[in-house]
Amino acid sequence: MEKLISIIFIYIFVENFVLQRFFGICPFLGVSRKMETAVGMSMAVVFVMTLATLVTWLAYTYVLVPLGLIYLQIVTFILVIAGLVQLVETVLRKISPTLYQGLGIFLPLITTNCAVLAVALLAVQNEFTLVEAVVFGIAAALGFSMALIIMAGIRERLELAKVPKALQGTAITLITAGILSLAFMGFKGMLTL
């Protein structure tokens, strides 16, 4: 139990996936322009990341290891994630059209979100148990969502600010992210696994 709580705290604050570990920077820069899209993306990521960690962990432990196929890890994981995203999309469209409308456009983007693959790989690398792996997936996704939503809030206000011409667009977003990351450095070393 103690380990689970420390996993949650570590991967939301101390080792925040976006601001400290640099996973999932592309969606972080790409969909943080508006609060609405940021929230939609966050929900989709929490959903897919939790499922992906669960499925890839099972695939690794019960298929790849017994068959001695660990070297196929990368190919398997990325295919499982791509298949899973497709499946979630199809199922959502059938059972909950409203949720699908909210999340729909973000789902295909998630396949190439490196945070999802990173969670799957790190869960195996850190030798987590199944429960720990799933909790790790949720925590990492929540950390990602928090960074994305904070960033969207800042960027909505930044729209009105006077930015030097050369730094307009991605440059100022990166510098803002840097300052945000500085703030998160305060958590550094607070907890380790």
Next chain:
Amino acid sequence: MKTMSNMNIYLQDISRGIVRDNPTFRLVLGMCPTLAVTVYLINGLGMGLSTAVVLICSNVVISALRRYIPDQVRIPCYIVIIATFVTVVEMLLKAFQPKLYAALGVFIPLIVVNCIILGRAEAFAGKKPVLRSLFDGIGIGLGFTVSLFILSALREVIGSGTFLADTAYAVHVFGESFEPMAVFSQPAGAFIALGLLLGLTNVIFKKLKID
């Protein structure tokens, strides 16, 4: 005469990848490895070259198979091809460069989801002939390596005060007693350094009127 003009196209493909369509500074793709591994120059170079190798190989194979890959399932096909080459590169690094392998860590398997590679497959290799895809891969790969070189050189010199640390050519740029700005070897410094470099390229490209 025909071979001459062909050569020109290939050279253009290469230079376009390095300057006008530079993946880091112009297209702003593949940010995760760019920010994460550029603490030391040698890691940045290793990452750049590994990605370039995967990009060149996958570009060639995807372009060679472009008539046989059905359009509806092209993305999964591309991903499998890319993942295969990433596995090859990962094994080679593990066997011959264990130190670099340890330093780059999980970012080697993550080359699979580097949007530069899938982006080139989708935008170029899936439509163009093999040779042009090869040179496009070389160009974009070199462009990525050069960008990582610039960013990691800057971060290493300012953040650690060294140049090419961990190699036989290590130099203390400012002498031993220099206190480096450690924030530049931290994640926050990566964001800020890249942001400022992007601003600088915007200014330079505007002055040179390249668009």
